[in-house]
Amino acid sequence: MSALQVEGVSFAYGQRHALQNVSFSVTAGSFSALLGPNGAGKSTLIALLTRLYDLQQGDIHIFGHSLRSAPRQALRQLGVVFQQSTLDLDLSVQQNLAYHAALHGLSKREALARIDEELARQQLDERRHEKVRALNGGHRRRVEIARALLHRPRLLLLDEASAGLDPASRLALNQHVRQLCAEHALAVLWTTHLLDEVEHHDELLILNRSRLVAQGGVAQISRADANLAATFARLTGSEHHP
Template sequence: MTAKNALDVNELSFAYGSKKALDEVSFAVNAGECTMLLGPNGAGKSTLFALITRLYDSRQGSIKLCGFDIRKNSRKALAQLGVVFQQTTLDPDLTVMQNLRYHTALHGIGRKQANRRIQEELERFEMYDRRREKVRQLNGGHKRRVEIARALLHEPKLLLLDEPTVGLDVPSRQGIVEHVHELVKETDLAVLWATHLIDEIYPEDQLIILHKGRVMAKSNVDQLLKKTGASIHDVFSKLTRGQA
């Protein structure tokens, strides 16, 4: 584990009864990098996220967030983490501001600092002018922007995005992808983004291909394409057919 690693997963395995969901998964996510976790449905992406966030627990392998073991130092480890799940967790009957203030209160952030952080993150995602609107008035793309802004309020070192563009129209999806990549460029934030959509991946990203609970490839996207002489789609198709 190097100092720049925001996340270090080592020999992680997990099973639902006799069905193995993850099989000795190992990888690292570095500060200032967007790492795309690419896999078909059932690959183990959501199980992996559940283990990182401690919704599930595994006794096989280890997970460290900024050097803190999530079992031995859960509070310090999870304090480094911001999360956006597939299903929205915003309260639709509260305003954007009320939802975000509730999050800052949970993290013990004082009112003055909370207002500053909320303004910073909403402005980053071009949502500050809509802070007094109820969440139910927002479209899917704008809700996702608010959720990502909320996940960043306590200034985590690692942002987990679990297929955050599912169900969005193409312009909204492209907007989220662009915003997150710009965020990584502007800050030292580490991002682990689970997806099954190849067009969300940028050449400068790090790529992990997960299939049937196993890591099939770990590489910088640009280097992988140069090495194989193939497209991401072709590499992905070959690996997930079990031919490599």
């Protein structure tokens, strides 16, 4: 089953087309990377996937549930880490997670059990009573991943999750998410503008000027070029990394 199926999605801001007839799928349990230069349509796509914007044309299915006709069921399958942090810096790690669990209707007992589970998974159990303000950027991102997984989604969407992190923290976060994907059969859609966050065996999606210009394995897409940077330049007309 596809974790995510995007079917003929188009979106416009007045006369400006942000997405034009975009279709792709993300396989359950896979790690897929979404690349694109500024203005390609990535942000609009993320807004549609998370229902910050309503669909204008086409449909999106998350594990078979339509965002048009069954949005609650669809969004239950989705966990999201946005580029801009939405944690309350003056609450503790546990308080941030407990608030999110309450929004999802979890009982206090169930919420605490899941918080324990996720903090252990993110190796943050000893930091649970610290205020988020005291954590470094990498640990804050792990708190956001823990929060995103509390309601046990099967698809995790990370929108430029490594933004603002130093290179070592970026690498650690990327590898951590890949480990979650492998160990828990979690589908991941990782949006980035950094080519070094994409690995040779990943599934790859490239957006350019509102259209999807490539989908498939990295090795397959880049076989005609010397490396992924050359592939990206060829497909987007960019001389620089995305």
